[in-house]
Amino acid sequence: DTIISIIYTLLIVICHNAQGQKNQLLSVAPDCPSLEKGDIYTQSEFLGRLAHQCRYDRLLLPTYQTGDTVYVHASAYVYFIQPAEAHDLNFKLHFLLQLRWTDPRLAYALYSPERSRIIGESDLRERIWVPHLYMSNEQSSSLMGTDSKDVLISVTPDGEVLFSRRMQAVLYCWMNLQKFPFDDQTCSMNLESWKYNASILRLMWEKNNPVRLSSELHLTEYSLLDFWTNESVVRGDIENMRLGGGRCNVNFL
Template sequence: MGTRMVLQIVVFLVLITLTYTIPADKDCPPLNDADNLSQTQLIQRLTHGCRYDRLERPDSGAPLPIDVYVRAYIYFMQNLEAHDLQFKIHVLLQLRFLDPRLTFRKVAPKRRQPILGEKQLRDTLWMPHIFLANERDSSLLGTNEKDILTSISPDGTVIISSRIKATLYCWMNLQKFPFDEQQCSTILESWMYNTSELVLHWEQKRPITIDPALHLTEYILNGVWSNETVVNADLNDLRHGAFAGNYSSLSFSVHLMREVGFYVMDYFLPSILIVAISWVSFWLQADQAAPRIMLGTSTMLTFITLASAQGKTLPKVSYIKVSEVWFLGCTLFIFGSLIEFAFVNTIWRRKRNVDVKKLNSKHILKSTLSPRPSRRASVRSRSFCAPTATGQGSNEALSFNNYLTVHNIPIHTIHENEALDTSSKDTSFTGTTANTGDSSCSKRDLINMEMGEEQQNNGWTTLTPQEISMWIDRKARCAFPLAFLIFNVFFWTFVYVV
């Protein structure tokens, strides 16, 4: 009973084995007479599971890395977005490599044209896994049928052409903005195969091609170049799946020069005009506080608004940009015109005249910053004549002095003939002295003393506060434009020479 049951089980297992075992040679389609096959039938036989494994890289029979050759065609590039340090690019990327398993030259000698297909054909083949190392967003190798073109030549050469739409980081240097030049790179690296298994190369002839119709509005495309490098990855670098080793890398960089016409017309020329408008206050009288303050503050606010609108498109960086140097320079000139008004207005409101040794900038500024009362005013404040018993001479001298002071008449401008004529016409001050004869001095004595003092103080000039204020305004009309011109010379020399 037990033996019969064992025999039945064995027979059952044999039947099952004979029923479900499929000979491998019957499932592998033959490649003979491939000339009569269609393109689809031929590629299906070449990529059948018995002959082809798309998870394994092509093996040439020797432990050598497979060489993948790359070519790029740039047909669109968007202006750099400085605030995000990125740019957008559309590239047609072509990969070329040899896969001996796809050779059909011997099995189909009459077929001379390559097998062409799209995404479906590419998905049946082994592909070198390549990624963009500096990408922010990309569609490498495409997802649509129209984005991919696959070609298999009779000798097994595979060409994959893919359209790439990518947003890439570009670490811009904005120190000379808006006169800067940028170099933005597109970096391709092998993902899962290190240099012992796969090596990337640029094509020998024209590896990088730019569409002749490509045009940028803010930049000039000044050149492009390619580079081949090897990236070393350790266990701390997760960019390659935390696999350590050396990975092949390709990159191409574009040299972009910024067009400055927009910034000259919309920023630099208006700011120059705003600074020049602030100098109009030098032609207004120093006591006209309202118009001069309004002119200075309005130009300052206008320029700050202009500069802030221009700076909103830039990232916040730690270093100083050229545009900021220009902003600080123009702000200082506008602020200087306000300070100049405050200075001359303060001098204008002074009550005392100032003695100046010489009529030059040094002595006028020195006397203005450290004002000293007029020497003649100090002499007039004292009695010019000895007092008499009645004190009338002293009183007459003081009355004459008060008269000159109230009417703001500098004594050095009164000549002897004018004084004599005044004595004959105005008897309100000298009548008492002439009639009584009790005074120790007369008006002629005052004039003689004044003329003697003027001879002693030869070379000194008395200036009123109003004269000093107008003199400072006249100097500012030349000093400010000259200083701004010198600032422009140094600024533009640094921009275009340094």
């Protein structure tokens, strides 16, 4: 009887927690659009309900209610490297940047169990929270086309967000030319968190193959000997407008 009572109590607690999570979204405000029977809505209609301003604020961190650290996993696929120009001290990259994180507010498995994922472009980006990152050694950067073409976002039923963005960037590369032309140069791309420090947002590389090079990538005047990734934390520096955020680096030799 004791064992049965314990099991019964655990089941009640589990059901209560699940219902509590569901009610949290359903009862945010009386005039919030319902999420019940989410499978009957189109993707656009359901997203409008899920990310409605009555229950979702895109300016707030995904973990603002718990205060937990947001983990953002980065990866890159490099299409093209234009060799560094010695007199300009820079090099150009064309690449696909992917960022992955979990936003519990976007978890919709309870409301739309038949929906495998939500996919959108710039319209979806404008509705949800996206980490504000930048390349600290950039000279200039831009999308490789229009927003709608070169930004793609997907959301899974458990709230995992995958943000993909095709970019081109001109990056500074500080070279030592004392042994030119018999020299080796290391050029880097440094990706940093702009708005949040490392205790709030943790930026890290994906564990497996975080940076991949296109099989069609060829350099005419230089040889790419190696490349590697590493992570670091940038020390806070108010004078230079840095809050001490995380940094992901990829280095090309």
